Amino acid sequence: MIVADKKPIEEIIEYLKDHTNILVLGCNECVTVCEAGGKKEVAVLASTLRMHAQKEGKEIKIDEVTLERQCDKEYLDEIRDVIDQYDAVVSLACGVGVQFTAEQYHSTQVYPGVNTCFMGATEERGLWTERCQGCGQCILATTGSICPVSRCAKRLFNGPCGGSTDGRCEINAEVDCAWQLIVDRLKALDKLDEYEKLCPLKDWSTDRAGGPRKVVREDVQQ
Amino acid sequence: MGCLEGDCHFNNGNLMARRRVEQAQKILDSIDIGGERVKMYNLSSSEGPRFAQYAAEFTEKINALGPNPIKLAKNKAAVDPATRDMAETN
Numbered sequence: 001m002i003v004a005d006k007k008p009i010e011e012i013i014e015y016l017k018d019h020t021n022i023l024v025l026g027c028n029e030c031v032t033v034c035e036a037g038g039k040k041e042v043a044v045l046a047s048t049l050r051m052h053a054q055k056e057g058k059e060i061k062i063d064e065v066t067l068e069r070q071c072d073k074e075y076l077d078e079i080r081d082v083i084d085q086y087d088a089v090v091s092l093a094c095g096v097g098v099q100f101t102a103e104q105y106h107s108t109q110v111y112p113g114v115n116t117c118f119m120g121a122t123e124e125r126g127l128w129t130e131r132c133q134g135c136g137q138c139i140l141a142t143t144g145s146i147c148p149v150s151r152c153a154k155r156l157f158n159g160p161c162g163g164s165t166d167g168r169c170e171i172n173a174e175v176d177c178a179w180q181l182i183v184d185r186l187k188a189l190d191k192l193d194e195y196e197k198l199c200p201l202k203d204w205s206t207d208r209a210g211g212p213r214k215v216v217r218e219d220v221q222q
Numbered sequence: 223m224g225c226l227e228g229d230c231h232f233n234n235g236n237l238m239a240r241r242r243v244e245q246a247q248k249i250l251d252s253i254d255i256g257g258e259r260v261k262m263y264n265l266s267s268s269e270g271p272r273f274a275q276y277a278a279e280f281t282e283k284i285n286a287l288g289p290n291p292i293k294l295a296k297n298k299a300a301v302d303p304a305t306r307d308m309a310e311t312n
Contacts, residue, residue, distance in 0.1 A: 009252045044249070052253040057295040 001030035001121075002094040003128040004037060004114040009048055012090060015111040016049065019088035020059065024049070024113070025079070025101065026066030027093035034128055036114045037092025039066040045092065045113060070097025076104045083108055118150075136206025136213060142194055144185030149207075151178035157199040223273065224264050236264065255291055259284065 016022060024046045032038025046064045053060045063086070067075045070093035083089075088109045091098040095116040102110040118130040133150045139157075140147055149155050153171045160179035163170025167180040186192045206213070224236035240262050247257030261283075263276045289297075 009249070013253075048249050048253060051250075051255060051292060054292040055253065055255060055295050057299050 001033055001119065002096070002116060003034045003118050003120045003130075004031050004094050004116045005034075006036050006041070007113055007115055009045075009052075012045070012111070012113055013049070013052055016088060016090070019109070020061065021086045021088070022049070022060060022062045023079070023083070023086040023089045024062060024064050025070065025089050025091045025093070026064070027070045027091075027097050028066055028068045029071075029093075031093055031097075031114060032066075033122065035126075037094075039064075041092055042066050045090070069093075071100050073100075073104065076101055080104075133207070135202075135204075137203060139199065139202075142197070142199065143182045144189060144191070144194075146178060146182045146185055148178050148182065151176070151181070157202060159195070223276070224262060226264050226266050229266065256287065259287060259290065 024042050026032070026037050026039055026042035028038060031041075035041065042064045046062050049062050050060075053062075063082075065079060065082075067078060069075045070091060083105050086108060088111060089101060089105070090111050090113040091101050092113040093101070094114070095112065098110055098112045102108075117128075119132040119134060120128045120130045123129050130150050132147060135149045139149075148157055152160075153169055153175070154161055156179065160177050161170075164177040164180060167177055169175040169177050183192070183195060186195050204210070224239050225231065227236060227240075230236040243260055243262040246260050249257075250259060251257040261280060263280075265272050265276065
């Protein structure tokens with residue numbers, strides 16, 4: 001899932017200082033799971049903003065809506081009839097949701113309410129870690145299902161660098177060396193011979209190096 | 223008020239409540255209302271006198287802190303015609 005983290009309330013208050021009709025817009029998908037932008041977080045943020053406004057003696061209207069997704073037009077259409085009531089939207093979706101909401105409603109200012117961080121997994125409640133950078137050319141089949149693109153600080157493809165010590169990365173002793181994890185996994189799978197195979201030069205044009213990307217699937221297009 | 227930690231009928235209900243109270247304190251601090259206006263106490267159901275002691279202690283603390291800033295702002299708007307007119311216009 002896409003992992004996001006809450007933005008400091010002071011930052012959001014600053015965005016909204018000139019607005020009086022505000023919609024706090026949550027998303028029921030990834031940001032709900034990582035407890036940054038679901039219905040519950042929408043309610044907490046809206047209450048906080050209301051309390052702040054009341055304390056400042058400012059009359060503002062703040063409504064709350066949480067959509068199934070903000071990255072699909074069909075769900076964003078659910079606010080089409082009410083969007084004109086607001087002069088600002090605080091979207092608690094990931095950066096995709098913020099942008100897609102703004103694309104559908106050009107005349108309304110849409111502010112981000114979270115910091116979108118990475119694609120990752122829930123290790124435990126309150127702890128999410130990165131697993132994928134969406135490089136567009138997955139090599140997990142040859143690396144024991146451990147990704148050196150997202151988990152190796154140097155994105156190395158043919159074994160660890162000299163900074164790998166006792167299975168830890170030189171950037172931080174708490175970070176596992178991705179290549180140590182890969183070797184350990186290949187050993188467990190009895191596939192250590194895979195480690196001997198050189199990984200060819202990666203085509204980074206499918207990563208960010210090629211600019212904004214798109215996936216076209218003619219088989220499912222209508 | 224919650225049960226003593228490690229002695230909750232709902233196992234970890236009081237621990238979850240503690241985290242929520244801490245979160246509420248942070249939110250109130252972040253908008254300058256004051257996190258000290260919320261506090262969690264732990265005691266067992268047989269500690270009546272202690273309950274009374276905590277209630278008295280917190281009442282005293284809240285009284286010392288004075289009215290919450292939201293109430294002050296509302297009162298100010300009610301008595302200040304300029305502010306009240308502005309609020310009505312909005």
